[in-house]
Amino acid sequence: MNAIAPVGISPSAFLDRGDVKGNAARLRAADYLRTVGLPRAGVEAWKYTSLRALADVPFAAARRDVDAGAVDTLLAEVETISGLGAGASRAVFVNGRFDAGRSRLPQGVRVAAFDPAAEMRDGIDPAGDVTTALNTVLADDGLALVVPAGVDAGCLLLVSIGLAGEDAPVSFHPQHRIVVEEGGRLAVLDAAVGRGYYLHNPLYDITVQEGGYLSHARIQAEGKKALHLAVSHARVASRGVYDSFTLTLGASLSRHEVHAGLNAAGASVHVNGAQLLAGHQHGDLTSVITHGAPDCISRQTVKNVLADHARGVFQGKIHVERIAQKTDGYQMNQALLLSDTAEIDAKPELEIYADDVKCSHGATVGALDDDQLFYLRSRGIPGEAARSILIRAFLHDVVDQIDDARLKDSLNLAVEAWWKREVA
Amino acid sequence: MSKQFVSINGLCARIDDGEAHKEILRGVDLEIPAGEVHAIMGPNGSGKSTLSYVLAGREDYEVTGGTATFKGQDLLALEPEERAALGLFLAFQTPVELPGVNNANFLRTAVNAVRRARGMDELDAVAFLKAVRKETKHLSMSDEMLKRNVNVGFSGGEKKRNEVLQMRMLQPSFAILDETDSGLDIDALRIVAEGVNSLRSPDFSALVITHHQRLLDYIVPDRIHVMAKGRIIHSGGPELARQLEAQGYAQFLSEAA
Numbered sequence A: 001m002n003a004i005a006p007v008g009i010s011p012s013a014f015l016d017r018g019d020v021k022g023n024a025a026r027l028r029a030a031d032y033l034r035t036v037g038l039p040r041a042g043v044e045a046w047k048y049t050s051l052r053a054l055a056d057v058p059f060a061a062a063r064r065d066v067d068a069g070a071v072d073t074l075l076a077e078v079e080t081i082s083g084l085g086a087g088a089s090r091a092v093f094v095n096g097r098f099d100a101g102r103s104r105l106p107q108g109v110r111v112a113a114f115d116p117a118a119e120m121r122d123g124i125d126p127a128g129d130v131t132t133a134l135n136t137v138l139a140d141d142g143l144a145l146v147v148p149a150g151v152d153a154g155c156l157l158l159v160s161i162g163l164a165g166e167d168a169p170v171s172f173h174p175q176h177r178i179v180v181e182e183g184g185r186l187a188v189l190d191a192a193v194g195r196g197y198y199l200h201n202p203l204y205d206i207t208v209q210e211g212g213y214l215s216h217a218r219i220q221a222e223g224k225k226a227l228h229l230a231v232s233h234a235r236v237a238s239r240g241v242y243d244s245f246t247l248t249l250g251a252s253l254s255r256h257e258v259h260a261g262l263n264a265a266g267a268s269v270h271v272n273g274a275q276l277l278a279g280h281q282h283g284d285l286t287s288v289i290t291h292g293a294p295d296c297i298s299r300q301t302v303k304n305v306l307a308d309h310a311r312g313v314f315q316g317k318i319h320v321e322r323i324a325q326k327t328d329g330y331q332m333n334q335a336l337l338l339s340d341t342a343e344i345d346a347k348p349e350l351e352i353y354a355d356d357v358k359c360s361h362g363a364t365v366g367a368l369d370d371d372q373l374f375y376l377r378s379r380g381i382p383g384e385a386a387r388s389i390l391i392r393a394f395l396h397d398v399v400d401q402i403d404d405a406r407l408k409d410s411l412n413l414a415v416e417a418w419w420k421r422e423v424a
Numbered sequence B: 001m002s003k004q005f006v007s008i009n010g011l012c013a014r015i016d017d018g019e020a021h022k023e024i025l026r027g028v029d030l031e032i033p034a035g036e037v038h039a040i041m042g043p044n045g046s047g048k049s050t051l052s053y054v055l056a057g058r059e060d061y062e063v064t065g066g067t068a069t070f071k072g073q074d075l076l077a078l079e080p081e082e083r084a085a086l087g088l089f090l091a092f093q094t095p096v097e098l099p100g101v102n103n104a105n106f107l108r109t110a111v112n113a114v115r116r117a118r119g120m121d122e123l124d125a126v127a128f129l130k131a132v133r134k135e136t137k138h139l140s141m142s143d144e145m146l147k148r149n150v151n152v153g154f155s156g157g158e159k160k161r162n163e164v165l166q167m168r169m170l171q172p173s174f175a176i177l178d179e180t181d182s183g184l185d186i187d188a189l190r191i192v193a194e195g196v197n198s199l200r201s202p203d204f205s206a207l208v209i210t211h212h213q214r215l216l217d218y219i220v221p222d223r224i225h226v227m228a229k230g231r232i233i234h235s236g237g238p239e240l241a242r243q244l245e246a247q248g249y250a251q252f253l254s255e256a257a
């Protein structure tokens, strides 16, 4: 099957690794990758982000035997970033593998072992996009958690720790499945940190059933050399809420793609996020929100703070099917450019096939406001501190969108820590 | 060079208006001794706000000549925050809105920044709150205004009061009030004037920019200067306010021409 040369970058580092185990989904995903390859920029879904950085890199399966001291150091870093101390429930993954010894799962939930033979649930096409396909082919662990009907499972810290050498690239592809049953509740603070040269390619398979509530805040604070390709597939039932937030701080190249489906009347989804990038970082937040039933609500605010030569990408599609009358959709993307060499590329797309909908979207790009800076400085606040105040003010109303107070506090702490490290 | 408290000599400034330069200040001379309150009156567009911005350190303006010293220091060589630490305060004609910045946090950050720069201890949250409550009460401001974002959704009068609140909290030794009276009703005007008058001391000077003689009934200045076309064209005692109110600027404008 090597007769067809893919149009994109060869995925052979992944496909020839030998740990691809077959079920129908995996075979389909592998075929898809073989055919299309890893995209270069310019393909419609990857208009501004290229996976060139993956070309000819011999990514190997990540090691299991890692330095326990380094893991504990990074875990402590997550506790500091998130403000969620050792007392919080947590599920810890090291190089994509569940670390039972360091984990403490919340009361009242059901957890199953990862089943490599399980097929993708309905609604996720293993060959629908490159990130999903890559995960499907190589996933060998993940959290499989069910919040039973009516249970409030509190707050769970989901940690990913990546540890690799500087010049022996590895990859790991955890597949997390979270189901919140009718009327159940859960808040997940998902933090990814690491050191060395690795690709982290997680997939989140999220189901929120009737009246269920899942708040999912991600802090992507991977190491400087890391690559991060994440994809979430969320399906929300009637009166269910999926409140998601992605804070991108780390990795040299990252993309988080969210596919959210509102499949029953009265469902809501929030696909918010912020990217704080410096140096030569490239961060991409891409989402497809599908209104497939009437009376659903989607909210999206994405803010980008870009310093130095950083490049931010936002692609947001809202698809409203003919049946989805009374859709209420809102999308806003804003960028604050802190240097002349920083760049934002934005592609909002509204595809509306219903006639009675309320959908608005907007975008702004700008630098820090000189009048505001002068006002602060005229009150004795030094230039750097004044800039910091304005950047945090810019981010304030997006972090504020997160409903869950615990997650909101954690994200504010993470923003603060980033600010101190990168700019101040 | 003069060792006066505030001393401005031949100050010229311009702005880059795209291609062309626009001369706005064309040689301003002004001396304000310690402990005195001076007023500047003058037609719209004569450069009053520009003068206050240049003194406060706004970067849009290019100083092309002259000097400005404050307490013997070359004001023009200092960053805006250094001028504030030295004791200069500008109440803006149009206060700037800061969405997402909490008014109380902003004020405390500013107060502690100047205190640090002046070698004083910072105020902790409790001490700050006590100090600010005292001032808001004097200014008849609601505590609710402290919880809002800086100047966002404030009425014109609320913005001006917020400026006076900042002035009082930052304890300047030289305050410039740029049309702080415009948009105020008579009660608010009294409160604001009282906010300035109670600071009057041998170590405090003020420059009050206004269009209205009314304010000068409440803040009685030691000197009044008339500004036109980027220069001070006439100076006199407090009685000048009534004369200007009655006769306008025309006589001075023609004298200056």
Ligand SMILES: Nc1ncnc2c1ncn2[C@@H]1O[C@H](COP(=O)(O)OP(=O)(O)O)[C@@H](O)[C@H]1O
Residues within 6 Å of the ligand: B015, B017, B022, B024, B042, B043, B044, B045, B046, B047, B048, B049, B050, B051, B060
């Ligand atoms: N930032 C600016 N850009 C262009 N022109 C300006 C700017 N600031 C002031 N000016 C011009 O300079 C002149 C003086 O303005 P200003 O100092 O605001 O006067 P005043 O406060 O006495 O009304 C006006 O003609 C005004 O249009």
Ligand SMILES: [Mg+2]
Residues within 6 Å of the ligand: B048, B049, B050, B093, B178, B179
């Ligand atoms: Mg003015």
